[in-house]
Amino acid sequence: MAQVVAESDCGIPAYEYQDINSTVFHVGTLAKLWKERLPADVYSFEEPAEDSSAQHDAVFGAEMALNCETVEEISTLCRLDTLKCYPEGESPDVETIPMDALDSLSSLRIRKTKQDYREQTISKDYLGRHENYVHELESHALGKKSTNPEDNIEEGELVLTVNILYPAIFQVRKRVKPHQTVMILGSQKLTQLRDAICCQSDYQITGEFSNTPDLAPEHISKDHFKSAFFYFDGVFYSDMRFPECRDLSKTIIDWTKSNERGYEKFQTARMENTTFCNLKIKVGYPYLYCHQGDCEHVVIFTDIRLAHRDDCRDKTMYPLLMRKHWVLSRKCFVCKMYIARWVTNQDSFAPADPCFFCDTCFRMLHYDKQGNKLGEFLAFPYVDLGTFN
Ligand SMILES: [Zn+2]
Ligand SMILES: [Zn+2]
Numbered sequence: 503m504a505q506v507v508a509e510s511d512c513g514i515p516a517y518e519y520q521d522i523n524s525t526v527f528h529v530g531t532l533a534k535l536w537k538e539r540l541p542a543d544v545y546s547f548e549e550p551a552e553d554s555s556a557q558h559d560a561v562f563g564a565e566m567a568l569n570c571e572t573v574e575e576i577s578t579l580c581r582l583d584t585l586k587c588y589p590e591g592e593s594p595d596v597e598t599i600p601m602d603a604l605d606s607l608s609s610l611r612i613r614k615t616k617q618d619y620r621e622q623t624i625s626k627d628y629l630g631r632h633e634n635y636v637h638e639l640e641s642h643a644l645g646k647k648s649t650n651p652e653d654n655i656e657e658g659e660l661v662l663t664v665n666i667l668y669p670a671i672f673q674v675r676k677r678v679k680p681h682q683t684v685m686i687l688g689s690q691k692l693t694q695l696r697d698a699i700c701c702q703s704d705y706q707i708t709g710e711f712s713n714t715p716d717l718a719p720e721h722i723s724k725d726h727f728k729s730a731f732f733y734f735d736g737v738f739y740s741d742m743r744f745p746e747c748r749d750l751s752k753t754i755i756d757w758t759k760s761n762e763r764g765y766e767k768f769q770t771a772r773m774e775n776t777t778f779c780n781l782k783i784k785v786g787y788p789y790l791y792c793h794q795g796d797c798e799h800v801v802i803f804t805d806i807r808l809a810h811r812d813d814c815r816d817k818t819m820y821p822l823l824m825r826k827h828w829v830l831s832r833k834c835f836v837c838k839m840y841i842a843r844w845v846t847n848q849d850s851f852a853p854a855d856p857c858f859f860c861d862t863c864f865r866m867l868h869y870d871k872q873g874n875k876l877g878e879f880l881a882f883p884y885v886d887l888g889t890f891n
Contacts, residue, residue, distance in 0.1 A: 523786035526735055529806065530779035533660045533688060536808055547657050547811040643814035643822055654815045660688025661813060662778055663805035663824070666699050669797045680802075683825035687809075688779040690820060692732055692739050696773060696791070698821040703797040705885040712846075712881035715865065716873075721883075723794055730793035732773060732801065735782050736766060741773040750792060831888020834860035836867065841886050849879035858884060 536545075543550065555577070563573040578584075588594040599614050648654050665680035686695055704724035711718045729748045731740040738751030751770055758765040783789070783803055791799045809815070814822055831841045835858050842858035849857055851867050859867070868876055 523784045526782055526784050529660065529662070529688060529781050529783060532806065533658065533779065533808070537658050540808075542657075545658055545808040545810070547815070549811070643816070643819055645812050646814045646816050646819065648816035648818060653817050655687060655809055655813075655817050657809070659809040660779065661807055661809050662686050662688065662803055664695065664821075665802045665804055666791065667800040667802070668827075669701060669703065669799050679827050680825070681799075681827050682823060683804075684821040684823050685813075686778060686821040687817065689777055692773040692776050692778070693741060693743060695778075695821055696730055696732070696741055696793075698823070699791065699799065700890045701793070701797060701799070702885050702887050702890075703794040705889075706794075707883035707885070710880050710882060712868070712879055713875060715844075715869075715881065718883045727794055729795075730773075730791070733790040733792070735784065735787075735789075737769045737771055737782075739771050739773040739776055743774050750795070826890070829887050832858055832884075832886050834858060834863050836860075836863035841888055842884050843886075845882050845884040847880040847882075850877045851879065 559573050559577055562568075563570065566573075568576075597617075599610055599617070603610050604614060662685070664684050664686060666682045666684070668681045682699065684695070684698055686698075704722070706723045707718050707721045708723070709718075709721060728744045728746055729741065729750050731738050731749075731751050733739075733751075738749075738755070740749045740751055741747055742749070749770065751768070755768050755770070757763075758768065785803050785806060788800045788802055791801045814820070834840050834842050835852070835854070837860060840860035840862070843861045844859045844864040845856045846852055846859065846864075846868075847856055849855065864881070868879060868881070870876055
């Protein structure tokens with residue numbers, strides 16, 4: 503039985519289990535071995551030839567020791583089209599519960615009680631919205647193909663599932679679910695995963711902008727500090743796509759070398775030259791993504807498999823977002839409707855310090871029609887995590 507890792511021991515959230523990560527292996531070699539050993543029809547995208555229904559029935563009857571009439575009756579009753587309770591071309595009504603069915607099915611009675619409770623007591627249905635969203639993300643790309651044949655993935659392509667956790671600097675979010683779960687292809691570059699990770703730190707704007715609010719968007723951290731690295735099994739993969747990128751791992755490697763601290767010899771490589779098939783990793787093991795100097799996210803590969811015909815086959819849709827943690831957003835203090843984009847201090851117009859505003863309310867309250875600053879206040883751009891919901 504795997505032991506739950508205490509959160510205080512190593513910073514790994516409690517839903518990670520000890521001793522369940524795999525041993526280290528080379529991703530590309532794993533794919534090659536799979537393709538050598540598996541019969542091609544297992545990972546082929548061709549639809550399998552259906553057994554004729556008579557043949558299927560005969561095999562089923564023999565296996566279950568049933569006579570022909572019973573098999574025929576079962577296959578008539580269990581046909582796919584008998585399962586549909588709404589006409590072809592119409593979407594099902596999942597809200598109305600038929601009253602006559604309440605006596606016979608207790609699941610419907612429970613559902614009806616919950617439905618009534620929601621209608622009477624909850625004014626904002628957060629749970630429902632969240633559930634819907636998760637469902638949409640999971641299903642929106644199933645079996646999708648690109649119209650351009652070159653954009654479709656090839657048979658035997660690897661699909662890796664990756665969990666990206668909240669950065670370690672947010673103590674408050676240490677216990678929650680992974681921030682993002684994405685699927686990425688073995689042939690894709692590490693930089694493609696990097697670009698798919700959304701983090702508040704990338705959108706921070708440092709500075710006070712009460713005199714020049716229009717200049718704020720030009721100071722997004724992402725555009726100024728482009729360096730980042732992944733750490734996978736003894737190798738630092740640095741993003742060096744842009745001339746201003748620095749190798750952030752150099753300081754760490756120099757530190758490990760100094761005073762013979764007893765660390766293994768680390769290697770370096772470039773993120774933009776490395777595909778996931780080039781990696782050596784352990785599945786289930788916490789690795790690191792670091793950007794903006796010290797914003798550190800734990801990254802865990804939870805699954806590696808060959809692509810299936812039902813997967814999204816459009817290469818351009820990968821990295822494919824599968825799940826995203828949904829957070830409550832901080833709303834504007836004035837309209838209570840839009841997500842806050844400004845925070846003010848020492849604000850003569852505000853009822854609180856600090857006070858949060860959306861862009862429209864902030865400008866209407868603090869500037870005249872010509873854009874001149876009114877009153878005294880300090881204004882800082884604010885990035886809410888709810889922006890990524
Ligand atoms: Zn971050
Ligand atoms: Zn507002």
